[in-house]
Each structure stands twice: as C-alpha cells, then as structure tokens.
Amino acid sequence: MNQASAPAPRESYELTGKRTKELTKRQIRKARISGVVLLLLSGLVMLVFVPAVSGVSTFGLSTPDDAIQLDSLAVPSAGSLWVLSSVLAFLGATQFFRGFQGKTTIILGISFGVFAIALMVWAASGQEFSLISMLVATVARSTPIALGALSGILCERSGVVNIGIEGMLLGGAFTGVVMGSLLGGWIGLLSATLTGGVLALLLAVLAVKFRVDQIIIGVVINILVLGLTSFLTAQVLVKKPELNDAPIFAAVKIPILGDIPIIGPMFFDQTIIVYGMFILIGSVTYLLFRTRWGLRTRAVGENPKAADSLGVSVAKVRYLAVIYGGMVGGFAGAWFTLGSVGRFDENMTGGRGFIGLAAMIFGAWNPIGAFLAALIFGFSESLQQKFALLDIPIPSEFLAMAPYLVTIVVVAGVVGRVRPPAADGQPYEKQ
Amino acid sequence: MTVTQTPTEAEQRGFVQQLTTSVNWRTGLLIPFLAVVTALLIGIVLIMLTGSSFGQAMDAYAALLQGSVGSVKAISETLTAATPLILAGLSVAIAFRAGLFNIGGEGQMLVGGMCAVFVGFSITGLPIYVHLPLALLAGFIGGAIWGFIPGILKAKTGAHEVIVTIMLNYIALRLVDFFLKTELFQREGRNDPVSKTVEASAQLTQLLGWMNPALRVHLGLIVALIAAGVINWLLFRTTTGFEFRAVGANPNAARYAGMSITKVYVLVMMIAGGLAGLAGSGQILGVLDRATPGFSSNIGFDGIAVALLGRSNPWGVVAAAVLFGGLRAGGQQMQVSADVGIDLIAVIQALIIIFVAAPALITALYRLKTPAVSTQISKGWAS
Numbered sequence A: 001m002n003q004a005s006a007p008a009p010r011e012s013y014e015l016t017g018k019r020t021k022e023l024t025k026r027q028i029r030k031a032r033i034s035g036v037v038l039l040l041l042s043g044l045v046m047l048v049f050v051p052a053v054s055g056v057s058t059f060g061l062s063t064p065d066d067a068i069q070l071d072s073l074a075v076p077s078a079g080s081l082w083v084l085s086s087v088l089a090f091l092g093a094t095q096f097f098r099g100f101q102g103k104t105t106i107i108l109g110i111s112f113g114v115f116a117i118a119l120m121v122w123a124a125s126g127q128e129f130s131l132i133s134m135l136v137a138t139v140a141r142s143t144p145i146a147l148g149a150l151s152g153i154l155c156e157r158s159g160v161v162n163i164g165i166e167g168m169l170l171g172g173a174f175t176g177v178v179m180g181s182l183l184g185g186w187i188g189l190l191s192a193t194l195t196g197g198v199l200a201l202l203l204a205v206l207a208v209k210f211r212v213d214q215i216i217i218g219v220v221i222n223i224l225v226l227g228l229t230s231f232l233t234a235q236v237l238v239k240k241p242e243l244n245d246a247p248i249f250a251a252v253k254i255p256i257l258g259d260i261p262i263i264g265p266m267f268f269d270q271t272i273i274v275y276g277m278f279i280l281i282g283s284v285t286y287l288l289f290r291t292r293w294g295l296r297t298r299a300v301g302e303n304p305k306a307a308d309s310l311g312v313s314v315a316k317v318r319y320l321a322v323i324y325g326g327m328v329g330g331f332a333g334a335w336f337t338l339g340s341v342g343r344f345d346e347n348m349t350g351g352r353g354f355i356g357l358a359a360m361i362f363g364a365w366n367p368i369g370a371f372l373a374a375l376i377f378g379f380s381e382s383l384q385q386k387f388a389l390l391d392i393p394i395p396s397e398f399l400a401m402a403p404y405l406v407t408i409v410v411v412a413g414v415v416g417r418v419r420p421p422a423a424d425g426q427p428y429e430k431q
Numbered sequence B: 001m002t003v004t005q006t007p008t009e010a011e012q013r014g015f016v017q018q019l020t021t022s023v024n025w026r027t028g029l030l031i032p033f034l035a036v037v038t039a040l041l042i043g044i045v046l047i048m049l050t051g052s053s054f055g056q057a058m059d060a061y062a063a064l065l066q067g068s069v070g071s072v073k074a075i076s077e078t079l080t081a082a083t084p085l086i087l088a089g090l091s092v093a094i095a096f097r098a099g100l101f102n103i104g105g106e107g108q109m110l111v112g113g114m115c116a117v118f119v120g121f122s123i124t125g126l127p128i129y130v131h132l133p134l135a136l137l138a139g140f141i142g143g144a145i146w147g148f149i150p151g152i153l154k155a156k157t158g159a160h161e162v163i164v165t166i167m168l169n170y171i172a173l174r175l176v177d178f179f180l181k182t183e184l185f186q187r188e189g190r191n192d193p194v195s196k197t198v199e200a201s202a203q204l205t206q207l208l209g210w211m212n213p214a215l216r217v218h219l220g221l222i223v224a225l226i227a228a229g230v231i232n233w234l235l236f237r238t239t240t241g242f243e244f245r246a247v248g249a250n251p252n253a254a255r256y257a258g259m260s261i262t263k264v265y266v267l268v269m270m271i272a273g274g275l276a277g278l279a280g281s282g283q284i285l286g287v288l289d290r291a292t293p294g295f296s297s298n299i300g301f302d303g304i305a306v307a308l309l310g311r312s313n314p315w316g317v318v319a320a321a322v323l324f325g326g327l328r329a330g331g332q333q334m335q336v337s338a339d340v341g342i343d344l345i346a347v348i349q350a351l352i353i354i355f356v357a358a359p360a361l362i363t364a365l366y367r368l369k370t371p372a373v374s375t376q377i378s379k380g381w382a383s
Helices: A007-052 A077-097 A101-124 A131-157 A165-183 A185-209 A214-237 A263-267 A272-290 A292-302 A304-309 A314-341 A352-362 A367-390 A396-411 B015-020 B025-049 B054-069 B072-097 B105-122 B128-157 B161-179 B220-237 B239-249 B251-256 B261-288 B299-309 B314-338 B343-357 B359-365
Strands: A056-060 A073-076 A128-130
Touching: A007 A077, A007 A101, A056 A077, A056 A101, A056 A131, A073 A077, A077 A101, A101 A128, A101 A367, A128 A131, A131 A165, A131 A185, A131 A263, A131 A272, A131 A292, A131 A314, A131 A352, A131 A367, A165 A185, A165 A214, A165 A314, A165 A352, A185 A214, A185 A314, A214 B299, A214 B343, A272 A292, A272 A314, A272 A367, A292 A304, A292 A314, A304 A314, A314 A352, A352 A367, A352 A396, A352 B161, A367 A396, A396 B128, A396 B161, B025 B054, B025 B343, B025 B359, B054 B072, B054 B314, B072 B105, B072 B220, B072 B239, B072 B261, B072 B299, B072 B314, B105 B128, B105 B161, B105 B261, B105 B299, B128 B161, B128 B261, B220 B239, B220 B261, B220 B314, B239 B251, B239 B261, B251 B261, B261 B299, B299 B314, B299 B343, B314 B343, B343 B359
Parallel strands: A056 A128
Antiparallel strands: A056 A073
16 A cells, blocks of 8 residues: 555656656747748748739729729739738748747737738739628638537537537528428528527437437437438428428628628628627627626536536536537528528538537637637638639649648647647536 | 446457357347337338328338348348448447547548559559559558548547547548549549549459349458458457557556557557548449549448447447448338438438447337446547
8 A cells, every 4th residue: 555655646746847848848849830831831922822923913892782882902913922921931930930939829820811811812813803702701601610619619618529510500401491491581590490409409318318428429410410301301302392492581781880891791791690690609608708607517517526516417507508509500500591592402511510610629619719710711611612713723622621631730739739628528427 | 537338258258259148148239139120110200201101111111121131132232331331330449449439431431442543543464463452452551541640649649539530531532522633543534523443453353243243242341351350359369459458448557557558549540540441442442443522422430330339349340230231232222112212221320329329218218127338438528
C-alpha cells in the first residue's frame, strides 16, 4: 500500500513539469507553422495570381433594383494583388519570427480574409464580378449551416453529442415540404421544427435513458431519416406530386434598413428563415450565458456529477436541451425546401449538417463563433458557385473541401485548440 | 469514460466456442435475431402506411426473400453485396475493439478504390496472379493512408477520430470528383466523370462464371473471408491483437502496462482503413470495373451496422454482412416486382442498429430476463 502510493505524487509532478515545457514548445511550433502557411499563401498570390491577371477587376456593389445605386468598384488587378500579397507576407513573417501570441486567431482570420479578397480580384480580372449577389448568397447559404451548428451546440453544451444534425435537417426539409404543400408555408415551418424535435427526442431517450453510445445514435438518425425520406419520396411524393409543391417564403425587405447599400440586401432583405437564424443565434447566446437555465445546461455539460449534487436534474436538463437543439435543426431543414426551392429531393441537404458540425467545432461551441464560422463556410460555398459560373480555372472541388480541411486543422490544434464541453458524449448514471 | 462493452470471456474464446457455450447466446444471438425480426415487422407497418394493403406488404417481403435466397442467381447477388460489407464491417469492428469509432469507411473505400482502379488500368501486360494482388495491395495501402491520418492525429494531438473521419469522407468524395475529371483517370472521349476500365488481368474472377456469366459473385468474397480469418487471428491470437483490445478496454491501464497507445491507434486505424480500402477495391475490381463518383454507395456506413450486429466479432461480422447483403439483394427484387422502394432496406437497417445498440428496448418488448447492456464504444469529444 505504501509502496504503491508513495511514488504517485512525484510522478504527477514530473508530468506537469514536462507538460508546461512541452506546451511552450508547442506554441512556438504552432506560430512557426501558421507563419509558414501565410508566407505560402503570399507566395501563391505573387507567383500564380499576379502573372495571370491583366487590366482591372470590377466588383458590382448594387443590384439594379436597389434604392441607392453604388458605382461598381474597379481596381487595377495586378497592383492590388501585389499589395495584398505584401500584406500577407508581412503578417506571415511577423507570425513566424515573433508570433502574435494572444492575437493569433484574429490575425489568422484577417489573413484568410485578405487571401479571399486576392482570390476574388484574380477571378474578376478583366470582367465584372457581382460582389453584392455573392455576399447575399453567402448569408443565405450560411443560414442552414449556422442553424445546424446551433442545434449541435444546444445538445453538446448539455453533454449529448449530436452528429445526427444532417438527419434532422433532412427530416425538417421533408415534412416542411409535405405539410407546406397541404396547409401552407407557416404550418410547414412548424412541422419541420417539430420533426426535428421528435428526432431529437429519439436521441435523448436513447442517450439519456438507455445510455446508448451517442455517436451510434447520431449515425442511426442520419441513416434512418435518409432512408425514410427517400422511401417516402419514391412511394408517395412521386405518385402525388401535389404533396411536393410547397409555397416558398419570399424575401421580406425591412423598411429603411433594407435600403442601406451592401448591408441592406445582405442582412435586411432575406427570408424569415434567415431572420429566424439571427434571432435564434442571439437568443441562444443570451439564454446559454445569461440565464439560470443556461448555467444549468452548461454545468450539466461540464460536470454532471457536481450539477446533480446541487439538485439539478441531469436527465431533465439534457432532455430539454437536446429537444430544443433538434427543433432548431428541423427549422434549419425548412430552409432547403420552404426557404429556397419549394420541393424535396432525395438527400437534398448534401452534407450541410456535417458542415454545421464543423462550424460548431470551429466556433468553439459558441453560437456567435459558430455563426462566424458558418459565414466563412457559406462564403466558400457561394464562391464555388460563382467560380463555376465565371469559368474560373480553379477546381471547385478544392473550394468545397475547405470547410472539412479547416475543421481537421482546428481539431488537431495546429492553430490554437478548441475545447468541447468536458462531459460531452458521456452518459450520466445517477449514483 | 465508462466502457461497458468490454469483450466478455465468451467472446474472446472465438465464435465457434461461443456458439456452443450458453453463457452469451442471448446477447450474441437472441437479441440480434429479435432485433432483425422487430425491424422487419416495423417495415411492414411502414409499407402499409404508404397506402399498400397487408397482402401487398407480404408480397413485398416474399420478393425480398426470393431476391435474396430464392435462386442461385439470388444467392450470388446476396454474396456479391455481402463481400464489401464484410470488409467494411471488419474495418469498423477492429477499430471498435481498440476503442475507436471509424466512421471513415466511406472515404477509405473511395481512396482505396481509386488507388486500385489506377493500378488496374495503368499497368498492362502483367499476368493476373501479379496484377490482381498488386491492385488489391494498392487499394489496401490507399485505405490505410486515409486511416493513418485520423490515427496519428488522435494519438499525437487528441483530435477525435469521429470528427476527423467524417471530414475525411467528404474530402475523399471531392477528391474522387476531381480526379475523375483529370486526364490521368478520365476515360478517353468522355465528358462525364468515369474512369478508364480496369484491365482484365486486374479483375476479380467470377467464382461461378463457368455456370452462368450473370452470376456476379467474385473472388473478392474469398478475399473477404480470408480477411475475416486474419483479423480473428490477429485480434485473439497475437500480442498485437491483445494490445488492441487492452487499449480498447482501458487505455490508461494499457499505458501503465507499457503499451504504446500511439502505436496501437495508428496501427489499428491503418488496418481499419486498409480493410475499407479493400472493400472499395473489391467493388471496383469485381463489380464495377471502373470508378464513378461516390462508388462507395454508403457501404462504409453500412459497415457500422454490420459491425454492431456482429458484435465486433470477425465471424459475427461475416454473418451480419451476409444478412445485410441479402437485404440489399432482395431489396432490388422487392423494388422491381412489388414496387416497394429499396430505401426501405436502409430504414430496416437503421432500426436493427437501434435495437442492437439499445437491447433494453428488445428485452422490454419481449419481456426477456436478460440484463441489457447498452453499447458504449466511443467516449465523446471531450476525453
């Protein structure tokens, strides 16, 4: 007994000593890696983009029916690319030699923004590039991603892993269109939300009551919903096309605010699902971090035992959080049908739920962070669309890969580590 | 942190012994059997909900049975569908044993299949006994590389393998789309993404081709069965396999016993990836003869269901794969002759996983007295 317990403290001391040393080393290495990445991006702009451009790049800032018309922005292509690549080189070199330490994340964000601008200047060289339509599409396309991420955040903040977001989106999209065709868009939206809630209830019951592996349930929900919706599409919707023809929510322009150039069309001339996303991001942030319910939810996600001993019902908190999360996911699903095309196609979410999962991780399980991540992913998606239209010689597959690559880089902690809730994915057994 | 699915003694003694011992027959056989039956019953309800009569639902199931075991052709189709499922199931099962959840089967299949197809069409003039193994090896290596990434990231940085493998699935999907449009892969004179055709010397021979050329079951089945045997031997008869299972049961204890967690994670993910890569290669070299976008057709995900139903035991995986192969093959027949969509099979599979993963549902439904232990393999993002 004595022999076993005596060396233990020394061992743990050694471990902590080693770890702090290793951490600083690791930080230096991280700064070096991200510095090199930025220098490479700068080199890419200088050596690949600059020789390929000529003349001016024109960016359209207004659509014809805007109240206030802005002139198109024309910049000399080569000159601006030189400026942008110098900025990247400066940031990269500073990061490599000195490191931005605490500001690294912001600097990296700015750098990737600079690179994105360079990409667009290169693409728009010698032609007109409607920047505004792309920005509007960015906000629209980031909506299901942000809502999917929010769905994951609600579940995972309470300690239940949700990788069934994709299934919840797809289920919401399906019932949204069927009920929407029968009883109108609003009922459709409500049914989509409820469908997400029902799927989440399945997740909650199996995860909380039966303590089944949460990742398995997530996978099952995805397979189940994909199978069910495809089956019902083939059996029912194909034979009764009137069930697959829902009204589409039109964009609602908010007076005055909607007339502001650039910002107006982006944020104040969208469908109610997009507005719903803004409201949900704001309210969930408030609820999670400023209310008693939020504190309890986060406590259960971090340390269920402590929360339990203080009289919080872990099961109840998890049930509620997961069901709310599922409802957000179902609501997001309505975007695909009621918010854009009005009809359902097999597997029409096409992996957006997993990009939402990626946005959740990239945004460090924080609604605002996830929203910003979703904007980046939505931007890459609409850039991809735009490049395909403009016939740009960059394979769109690589742009499509970007969100997934970024997520791997983030979870691997190459540039700053994000930390999930401590009890995420662990079933809780009351003692 | 709790890993309740530790391999029981009965499981460690291998499949045949397990069949003969009564200790585990309920969890090993009864629960999976009842899970399948219950899922099929719910399937009937579902068919009837879409406006068919009970008789039509019965007709659909008759077609399902007919299409899976009703004739030599049907059995051949079942085994053809089971072949990649065995390999994909083994891929998930071996990772489960080491406490890892490999959702990356899809991506590993795609990368492995692309490597196999490349070796298959680019090299000419080799005899089949050199070319075919070479193509399979390329497929294994391709999958292993795609499995190496989550393995090394898990070991070195703690990045959760579920997130990394999900992301790698999509990256692989896009890579396949990209490569199928390059000159290197795309078939001459085609604008759509289709690869060149695999040389005859790299194709997996049809096993029953001498009887009837329409019998598609191919040499890949033998490869898959050998793989099951090798994995069974590796897991239960070697030190490496013991280390895999020890790390799966309790990584901390394994570390204090002097095992290298890094080595186990990397090795197990490479083997898992390689097996999925073989599954992809089998589809390419045995069934499709060329690569098309998304040729993995969800087999990587079905592998998860197969591994769960087979209780992560290699021979259990084979049995589960044959069952799911039968469902896949019979589903085709059901769609053609009873006009019930094949997607019903996906629903039935999902229900089977739910019941197998949450046996408490089954024990409650049928009032069994067996203590139900839920499946808990992964450990959440946090740990």
